[in-house]
Amino acid sequence: MEILQLLISGISQGCVYGMIALGFVLIYKATEMVNFAQGDLMMFGAFISFTFLNLLGWPFIPGVLATLGLMAALGVLIERVLLRPMIGEPPFAVLMLTIGLGFMLRALAGAIWGNKPRALATPFSGGVIRFGELVIGYENLAIVAGTAILCGLIFLFFRYTRLGIAMQAASQNQLAAFYVGIPVKRIFALVWGLSAIIAATAGILVAPVSLIDPLMGSVGIKAFAAAIVGGFGSLPGALLGGLIVGIAEQFAGLYLPAGFADTSAYLILLLMLFVRPEGIFATLQRKKV
Amino acid sequence: MTERLFQAENLSVSFGGIRAVQDLSFSVEQGEIFSIIGPNGAGKTTVFNLISRLYDLDRGRMIFEGDDISGLAPHQIAERGIARTFQNTELFERETVLNNLLIGRHIHRSTRLLDEFLFLPGVRRQELEFRKRVEDVIDLLDLQPYREQIIGNLPYGVRKMVEVARALCMEPKLLLLDEPSSGLNPEETEDLSYWLEDINEDLGITVIMVEHDMNLVARASHRVLALADGLALAVGAPSEIQNHPDVLRAYLGD
Numbered sequence: 001m002e003i004l005q006l007l008i009s010g011i012s013q014g015c016v017y018g019m020i021a022l023g024f025v026l027i028y029k030a031t032e033m034v035n036f037a038q039g040d041l042m043m044f045g046a047f048i049s050f051t052f053l054n055l056l057g058w059p060f061i062p063g064v065l066a067t068l069g070l071m072a073a074l075g076v077l078i079e080r081v082l083l084r085p086m087i088g089e090p091p092f093a094v095l096m097l098t099i100g101l102g103f104m105l106r107a108l109a110g111a112i113w114g115n116k117p118r119a120l121a122t123p124f125s126g127g128v129i130r131f132g133e134l135v136i137g138y139e140n141l142a143i144v145a146g147t148a149i150l151c152g153l154i155f156l157f158f159r160y161t162r163l164g165i166a167m168q169a170a171s172q173n174q175l176a177a178f179y180v181g182i183p184v185k186r187i188f189a190l191v192w193g194l195s196a197i198i199a200a201t202a203g204i205l206v207a208p209v210s211l212i213d214p215l216m217g218s219v220g221i222k223a224f225a226a227a228i229v230g231g232f233g234s235l236p237g238a239l240l241g242g243l244i245v246g247i248a249e250q251f252a253g254l255y256l257p258a259g260f261a262d263t264s265a266y267l268i269l270l271l272m273l274f275v276r277p278e279g280i281f282a283t284l285q286r287k288k289v
Numbered sequence: 290m291t292e293r294l295f296q297a298e299n300l301s302v303s304f305g306g307i308r309a310v311q312d313l314s315f316s317v318e319q320g321e322i323f324s325i326i327g328p329n330g331a332g333k334t335t336v337f338n339l340i341s342r343l344y345d346l347d348r349g350r351m352i353f354e355g356d357d358i359s360g361l362a363p364h365q366i367a368e369r370g371i372a373r374t375f376q377n378t379e380l381f382e383r384e385t386v387l388n389n390l391l392i393g394r395h396i397h398r399s400t401r402l403l404d405e406f407l408f409l410p411g412v413r414r415q416e417l418e419f420r421k422r423v424e425d426v427i428d429l430l431d432l433q434p435y436r437e438q439i440i441g442n443l444p445y446g447v448r449k450m451v452e453v454a455r456a457l458c459m460e461p462k463l464l465l466l467d468e469p470s471s472g473l474n475p476e477e478t479e480d481l482s483y484w485l486e487d488i489n490e491d492l493g494i495t496v497i498m499v500e501h502d503m504n505l506v507a508r509a510s511h512r513v514l515a516l517a518d519g520l521a522l523a524v525g526a527p528s529e530i531q532n533h534p535d536v537l538r539a540y541l542g543d
Contacts, residue, residue, distance in 0.1 A: 181367030
């Protein structure tokens, strides 16, 4: 029973890592840049939803939609203002820029909302479901359900929509995408918007469980490890990597000495790099000679 | 009197100190196959990159169907009806041939996001129509055996034809072919010349082709433009160009 309980909290935590990892992978696949501010975007999304839902007292659904809309706009704005001038610059410069962006977002959040941890009250805060000895919080259910719905929508988006298919095309071959009539630059901005939406969703779902504070984005580093475990560049891999890291963390917390819980993500990453460096769902093909 | 489809006026572009193309003017009539030849570094591919707006012009302008297209974005060029292929192929390597051809229909797709999420009948109808158009192109270029294969696993010659096929799926008015025969064996090149005829005569597509294989050029094209060092040497029927003194000098030296 204890194992099942751990598994459930592991899955819900893993979903959060998975969602942030999705954001990493999306941006990387489309633009070949790694956005280290992904965790901070999640934090910012959580604060914005906190503003709408708790400070302004909006009902849940409109508040969430407003948050997602605002975050999408922020994502597009970041691409347009900060990343687009960096086209053609070395990847390392872009990486430093996104790390700096993370610092800025943290400082901005601290300046606007203060550094004290805040709790987000949502319709699914506080309640629990019991199956015998098993206790599942509504928040955890909401995370799992939210992740499942989000992934379903993302799947439909990439499978069926003109825009989703254009995004895939732009991420595979920019030149070819241009010449079949896809506005690649606009697509990149939209990819950033989509990643910000995913990050904000993660933020809204995780906020009732962990408190909101400007440093909550630091889980982004674990999510980055999760993305690599999954095979950077694969969307299902990102989710699976997140789940593996989340579950391992819970078990390490109980069965291993103190300190292992927080390092388990990196231990798994290290192990993965030894055994199968291309990740679970490898997308990088070796060049045929 | 044939109609003028594309016109280049005084195209000039330099990269640093290298004048890649200088004051180049030519025009392409509706329905012709127009070849551009010249030694390596003559500026042939540069002309293509100018037309498809990968490079910005320093001077001059390009007119397509009466409109100045010198300032359009690359994706707008596709919307106008100009398709191209690349010397070394630019395909979506990890996708099937079919998916590569379907994305060629991108500019013709008119369904809306919400309808697509719900997969409404209109979306379904359009997908079916696209599939039919793509199948027509597959039949035309004999790509049936490769339909479900991943591009990365296909031989070079087939990839080149897939790229031509993708361009045809766009239903272009003007098709730019960058060295279509490079890397093809003699039989494949032979097939290519028949397909060029089909594309030009049956589908009515005007073609501008950069090509080294003089046999192919002589057999397929109506007019030929010879370039050397970014300058136009001569333009005319293939037989005239092959015996033109300036062209011979550029190729063979004095």
